[in-house]
Amino acid sequence: MGFECVCGVRHIQILLLVICGMVEYSMLLSMRISIFLLNWETVSNYTLFDDPFRQAVRHYTTEQKMILINGWFVLAFAGALISGYLTVLVNLKYLLLGIIASITVLTYVIPVTVVNTNYDMILAVILFTGLVHGMKDPAIIAIIARWTPRTELGRCVSLVFSSPTLANIIVILLFSFLNESPSSWTSIFYLMGNSGILWCVSWYAFGSPNPNKCFYVSSKERAMLSKSIATSETNKKLNISWPAVFKSLPFYGVLISKVLTTWIFRIMLFSFFFQGYMFARGLKYSVKVFGTVILIMALIPAVQFLVGTIGDKVITHKKYPSRYVRKTFNSIALWGECVCCLLIGYTTPVTWDNAMYIMFCHLGCMEYPGCLCSFFDVDRKASGLLFGLVNFVALIPLAYLTNYSFPVLITADPLKFESNWKGKYEPIWLSGAFACFIANFFYIILATDETNPMVPMEENPQIDVKK
Structure with missing residues (x-):
């Protein structure tokens, strides 16, 4: 039996993609804003007192901090090309799941790497995170293409790509809270990593690469999408x-x-x-x-x-x-x-x-x-x-x-x-x-x-x- 309610299953997929962008971008911002705020001396900030993460980061030079802040841009272009090619070869559901799962693992790894290893190792982790980050958008575009009629593209694309802005709001407010809490700075990485795990579970349960492979889409909505979306059959080789x-x-x-x-x-x-x-x-x-x-x-x-x-x-x-x-x-x-x-x-x-x-x-x-x-x-x-x-x-x-x-x-x-x-x-x-x-x-x-x-x-x- 199909899923019948006011919103269609295609809207549920778009909602999952919006949350995906928010979670992924929040994880990326964790390291960036951590270094940015650690550069400030805040007298009332109990979080920074004797925090191992802070002590390690403050030993970096200004140039090293700048490189870490912007390091995830460096290899993003390579990730975009790799992901674009994979969108026509593999199941899009598992491609996006693998991308977010990888960034989630790297988010947990970053604070441990900062505290227990040297600068070169944390830089390598940041660069690899940027490579995986570059793979996200082509996968999301490919999924939107299979779920969204042309008469809904404008609002769906706009909504999905508003996720970095929403992530900025969440991370800034969260850091404002942690700035006055007794927790350590590393807690932001674990909070963001936990959100990544929750999204991966939700996507595995309810995400789908296209209407034909979705178990809870109604036959009426599937027929409408098949008629309104011009796409080649999924079991045929792409002829471009x-x-x-x-x-x-x-x-x-x-x-x-x-x-x-x-x-x-x-x-x-x-x-x-x-x-x-x-x-x-x-x-x-x-x-x-x-x-x-x-x-x-x-x-x-x-x-x-x-x-x-x-x-x-x-x-x-x-x-x-x-x-x-x-x-x-x-x-x-x-x-x-x-x-x-x-x-x-x-x-x-x-x-x-x-x-x-x-x-x-x-x-x-x-x-x-x-x-x-x-x-x-x-x-x-x-x-x-x-x-x-x-x-x-x-x-x-x-x-x-x-x-x-x-x-x-x-x-x-x-x-x-x-x-x-x-x-x-x-x-x-x-x-x-x-x-x-x-x-x-x-x-x-x-x-x-x-x-x-x-x-x-x-x-x-x-x-x-x-x-």
């Missing part, structure tokens, strides 16, 4: 023409857009960067800055879901081809962010910078129903593979540029920090504006050829947009 893909102009439009927007969202939108920028402006670490960051994080998932829903409604009415809808959302997001970057780089009031940064973050929500949904416009079985290939290229710059762009290890002397970093922020904001403009320009120009793979296969090329 690589020469056609690499000759496809829309493919390069998506590739260029992804490379440049990865720089924006992974580097510039990270809350640590904004906090560092506020320090360079001479603003002390305060409730005002901290509250602003929390407010941004709390609202973004709701805005992403709302924007994705609007995009889905427009596509459902079939008045315009979906590629036009995606270009519109993409243009609003990237050109709006371009203007925000320019204003932040050339304005002086701190209040104005805060307002522009908030607008910058929320405009970015419109990119999810934009070019990110282009990966579902081919045979759905190939979506994870293409996403892994594109992410492989997009993540390479982060392996080399991250340490320059993340001045998160704040020194005790604000004047020294300002003298070291203030002059470097304007070029970073300008690079963000340039990246936004170029990314959208190439996506609009190149993603137009209806004979190429990266356009919706369900669409009728002869559709009259005026009707």
Whole structure:
């Protein structure tokens, strides 16, 4: 008997993927924020007193701490390529289960490694964690492709990729609690590791790679998904023409857009960067800055879901081809962010910078129903593979540029920090504006050829947009 309730089984799968992203990103943030906060001297912090983890980390140099904070970016590009290839070869349920289980084990291993081994060993663990982390997104994209009709892609993709923001909220609040508790810093790793185990059990019990292999989906929903999702049969070999893909102009439009927007969202939108920028402006670490960051994080998932829903409604009415809808959302997001970057780089009031940064973050929500949904416009079985290939290229710059762009290890002397970093922020904001403009320009120009793979296969090329 199928599962019958108000929500469909496909929505349960999406919920599991959202929780997956939250748990996985929370585990990654454990080491990152631990080192960041351990750099601060807090008189009332009982957690740090005689804590072995703290004592070990404080012996690292500033350069070593910076490398550990950003180390999980270094090999993520290789993980994306590996996972993309595996999405067409193995069972997606067990692929994602293996990825999260591996990160869970590594989360338990990190504090033990810090306390009992040397710096080189903990660096190796962090690098390997980054490799496994890079494998998650292609697997998730492939699962979404098999469960989500085209008229629900915008909201589902937006919701799933809001999980890092939700994870930021959870980890920051959790660290605020641990900061005043008698527990040791290592407890954050065990708490996050336990959440990883719980998710793995839930996914093993209720997760499924596609509707045909799900034991509790109703026959009605299975028939609806089979009819609305254009995908090759799971028992047939994927037949994708690589020469056609690499000759496809829309493919390069998506590739260029992804490379440049990865720089924006992974580097510039990270809350640590904004906090560092506020320090360079001479603003002390305060409730005002901290509250602003929390407010941004709390609202973004709701805005992403709302924007994705609007995009889905427009596509459902079939008045315009979906590629036009995606270009519109993409243009609003990237050109709006371009203007925000320019204003932040050339304005002086701190209040104005805060307002522009908030607008910058929320405009970015419109990119999810934009070019990110282009990966579902081919045979759905190939979506994870293409996403892994594109992410492989997009993540390479982060392996080399991250340490320059993340001045998160704040020194005790604000004047020294300002003298070291203030002059470097304007070029970073300008690079963000340039990246936004170029990314959208190439996506609009190149993603137009209806004979190429990266356009919706369900669409009728002869559709009259005026009707």
